[in-house]
Amino acid sequence: MQIDAALDALSTVLGQRLSRSKSDLDLHGRSETWFPLSPPDAVAYPESTQEVSQIMKICAAHNVPVTGWGTGTSLEGQSLAVSGGVVVDFTRMNKLLAVHQGDMDAVVQPGLTREELNEELRATGLFFPVDPGANASLGGMASTRASGTTAVRYGTMRDNITGLEVVLSDGRIIRTGTRARKTSAGYDLTGLFVGAEGTLGLITELxxxxxxxPEATLAAICAFDTVDDAVRAVIDTIQMGLSMARIELLDTETAKAFNAYAGATMPESPHLMIEFHGSENGVKEMAETFGEIIADHNGHGFDWATRAEDRNALWTMRHNGAYAIFAARPGWKSLVTDVCVPISRLAEAVNDTAADLEQAGIYGPILGHVGDGNFHSVIMFDPDDPEQMKTVKAASERMVDRALAMGGTATGEHGIGMGKLGYMEKEHGDGWQVMGAIKQALDPENLLNPGKMVPPRN
Amino acid sequence: MQIDAALDALSTVLGQRLSRSKSDLDLHGRSETWFPLSPPDAVAYPESTQEVSQIMKICAAHNVPVTGWGTGTSLEGQSLAVSGGVVVDFTRMNKLLAVHQGDMDAVVQPGLTREELNEELRATGLFFPVDPGANASLGGMASTRASGTTAVRYGTMRDNITGLEVVLSDGRIIRTGTRARKTSAGYDLTGLFVGAEGTLGLITELxxxxxxxPEATLAAICAFDTVDDAVRAVIDTIQMGLSMARIELLDTETAKAFNAYAGATMPESPHLMIEFHGSENGVKEMAETFGEIIADHNGHGFDWATRAEDRNALWTMRHNGAYAIFAARPGWKSLVTDVCVPISRLAEAVNDTAADLEQAGIYGPILGHVGDGNFHSVIMFDPDDPEQMKTVKAASERMVDRALAMGGTATGEHGIGMGKLGYMEKEHGDGWQVMGAIKQALDPENLLNPGKMVPPRN
Incomplete structure (x- = not known):
């Protein structure tokens, strides 16, 4: 790595938009969870695809690693430049480039956040549905294949991107996909870059x-005596073919954390939060059917939020779930698990996890997108206690082992980053080597977010 | 290629299930459309993944090309062994391995056809929605990223596969994806093999x-004065958020062909065929709204098919569309175009195509999945007239050029095969080189369906 020569050349292109200030480096060395500070050598703030291409060419010429950065809200240290080099911060590439109302699509730069996009779309009658909670950048959401509360109805980032512009490791710019709603024209490169966490290219347009x-939206919250009852209600709802827009589970510990953090007055028991989208009649019909299902599973304290402000309050509370749990253990760090299992195994997976955590003496409230079989335990631990850290990591690994044994995955939506690299071989076997071969083909010098995603090179 | 040594070794493994009979070679050298006969050196009929792996290892050891075969219903010569070698016919790997009712998924072998699967699922209350018309094998449908009439509601093969088992070019067996409904665990290998037309691996399980x-299904057919009216009705329907399960366009020439072939008595004008799935009330509500939209666009002769047998008759007629058109020009060959454009450009694309074909003196009725912006012209030509063939190919190329200029794709669902290889560079630019790099990484000896999909090697 000839970092000095690279930085000289980058300065010529970017001027003040190449930063080496300590505060900037530290800011881009941090993550939302437990990973140690890992500052890059410099932070670049490009304003165009051409500049990203120039940055990439300069870094390639000097063998300098390049790591993309959106809002820094990923949970597994995806954006940390663990081998040093340049972080490309997309904050200044945050434009909504086009909205095609007739085609129901939008062309955006990667630094635009999902809330900014939806704010700009408000008057069009359209919205972008993927909702991971954090107000993440759309480029970052694409790179981690994010999803969240609405995936049960609208799918993940994989399902909601028809095309990309990408800067490759040698600085070439390609376009994948088209604005057509489907295509069979060759390998699905769009799908390959989505979820690649910046290891195959830098996304510069989506x-x-x-x-x-929706004409009508109806949300509700409902308490249950046991997690088992709640999960069985979810399974019945899915099998009845009810088209939920969201269906979220909170366990008793999460309800307690909400009460403490958000001043809620929820019964301290498991809950489901649900939302329906449709026509006025359609939503009413779904709500009635759902009410019957709930009754069959001892649901109670059913509370419909018909007004927009009540709905917003409900989902804001849900989105602050992790923060509520963080606040329950001030000064501690978090490790957020993210297994996803076939729905039929969900009750078992949640119960086994709760029992395991209790036995290990770990505080790890559970909440999740149960319509997808995806749930999180937000495990808190004292970072100054190495024994506790070991206990926590072992519990997380057992959770993954159980998920894989059930035909599930280590991560439903958070991605790999630094935190789940150790599970890749277990989950994919020789498939992990195939990922390594693809990485080698597209990034032979291992410049793009090195140390992530694929097997280490020999 | 050491074909004799390879065939000796394959015979030892497969016995009578390695065929070299002329009729078998000819059968596997044919395609549904205009490509010249291209018989392989042998046809293998494996019965297990292990056998496929053995076949692949033997062929790799002797540098013999391997091409997969499902039902041979692809439209671009995907399954033709244009460089000779062994065709792997998956007919004997046609089992439904598991149905997980609670998880709403099924595990199948690649040779099972979609109609066989749905027949086996009938009693479960579940069905597999992707419907390309032909009773294709599910492995073949995955390999061409097929879709068809129901993609507007349920998506394409890309959206309906959560995991695969694949035999790689060196005979290794990998599993991609899981039975969970979503995952962020690494590169989307499932998506990469779907649509790869057997050039990266052989799919042995899906x-x-x-x-x-659905609780209720309602289908209808409706006539319009012009294609423009019909397409505008489709656009309004989509923008109203009506959840159509199918919406198909036929032009006047197609209606004439139906009348001649299927004894139909349709008005000789453009038509839409539509289907709604939902609850009894939901379907009624959608039908009413659709009726209003139709009226706004001079639709007439509206005919609802509420009984299952009437619906089946309607869709059987639609699925026989290509055959009806083939029958209108006995002895001629067909070239089926497959462009897909953003919906807002659809009326223009269809009208330009119709005008272009008329001016060129080409018989090419138009029908398509207009809810996706995807339409076909089934172009007929006399194979003994080289001038006509040239005219037809030039018209097809102009159609692709127009689609690309509109932000669309050369192929919405038929794939590349031999017929669209010439459009790949135009559509993908440097992205086509990226596909070549991936092919080189996964199939360095160019054994899997060589001559397809990627740039020729130097």
Whole structure:
């Protein structure tokens, strides 16, 4: 790595938009969870695809690693430049480039956040449905294949991107996909870059599918005596073919954390939060059916939020779930698990996890996108206690082992980053080597977010 | 290629299930459309993944090309062994391995056809929605990223496969994806093999998402004065957020062909065929709204098919569309175009195509999945007239050029095969070189379906 020569050349291109200030480096060396500070050598703030291409060419010429950065809200240290080099911060590439109302799509730069996009779309009657909670950048959401509360209805980032512009490891710029709603023209490169966490290229533009704002929306919260009852209600709801827009589970510990953090007055028991989108009649019909299912599973304290402000309050509370749990253990760090299992195994997986954590003496409230079989335990631990850290990591690994044994995955939506690299071989076997071969083909010098995703090179 | 040594070794493994009979070679040298006969050196009929792996290892050791074969219903010569070698016919790997009702998924072998699968699922209340018309094998449908009439509601093969088992070019067996409904664990290998047309590996098992059979289904056919009216009705329907399960366009020439071939008595004008899935009330509500939209666009002769037998008759007629058109020019060959454009450009694309074909004196009725912006012209030509063939190919190329200029794709669902290889560079630019790099990484000896999909090697 000839970092000095690279930085000289980058300065010529970017001027003040190449930063080496300590505060900037530290800011880009941090993550939301437990990973140690890992500052890069410099932070670049490009304003165009051409500049990203120039940055990449300069870094390639000097063998300097390049790591993309959106809002820094990923949970597994995806954006940390663990081998040093340059972090490319996409904050200044945050434009909504086009909205095609007739085609229900939008073309955006990667630094635009999902909330900014939806704010700009408000008057069009359209919205972008993927909702990971954090107000993440759309480029970052693409790179981690994010999803969240609405995936049960609208799918993940994988399902909501029809095309990308990508800067490759040698600085070439390619376009993948088109604005057509489907294509069979060759390998699905769009799908390959989505979820690649910046290890195959830097996303500089996205074409996103939009949805019509629903005529009617109805949300509700409902308490259950046991997690088992709640999960069985979810399974019945899915099997009845009810089209939920969201269906979220909170366990008793999460309810307690909400009460403490958000001043809620929830019964201290497991809950489901649900939302339906549709026509006025359609939503009513779904709500009635759902009410019957709930009754069959001892649901109680059913509370419909029909007004927009009540709905917003409900989902804001849910989105602050992790923060509520963080606040329950001030000064501690978090490790957020993310297994996803076939729905039929969900009750078992949640119960086994709760029992395991209790036995290990770990505080790890559970909440999740149960319509997808995806749930999180937000495990808190004292970073100054190495024994506790070991206990916590062992519990997380057992959770992954159980998920894989059930035909599931180590991560439903958070991705690999630094935190789940150790599970890749277990989950994919020789498939992990195939990923390594693809990485070698597209990034032979291992410049793009090195140390992540694929097997280490010999 | 040491074909004799390879065939000796394959015979030892497969016995009578390695065929060299002329009729078998000819059968596997044919395609549904205009490509010249291209018989392989032998046809292998494996019965297990292990056998496929053995076949692949033997062929790799002797540098013999391997091409997969499902039902031979692809439209671009995907299954033709244009460089000779062994065709692997998956007919004997046609089992439904598991149905997980609670998870709404099924595990199948690649030789099972979609109609066989749905027959076996009938009693479960579930079905597999992807419907390309032909009773294709599920492995073949995955390999061409097929879709068809129901993609507007349920997506394409890309959206309906959660995991695969694949034999790689060196005979290794990998599993991609899981039975969980979503994952962020690494590169999307499932998505990469789907649509790769057997150039990266041979699919030996698929995990498919199933859907609940709808409580109510309502289908209808409706005539319009012009294609423009019909397409504008489709655009309005989509923008109203109406959840169509199918919406198909036929032009006047197609209606004439139906009348001649299927004894139909349709008005000789453009038509839409539509289907709604939902609850009894939901379907009624959608039908009413659709009726209003139709009226706004001079639709007439509206005919609802509420009984299952009437619906089946309607869709059987639609699925026989290509055959009806083939029958209109006995002895001629067909070239089926497959462009897909953003919906807002659809009326223009269809009208330009019709005008272009008329001016060129070409018989090419138009029908398509207009809810996706995807339409076909089934172009007929006399194979003994080289001038006509040239005219037809030039018209097809102009159609692709227009689609690309509109932000669309050369192929919405038929794939590349031999017929669209010439459009790949135009559509993908340097992205086509990226596909070549991936092919080189996964199949360094160029054994899997060589001559397809990627740039020729130097």
């Amino acid at each position: 074409t996103l599918r939009l949805q019509g704002q | 995990t498919l998402r199933l859907q609940g059979q």
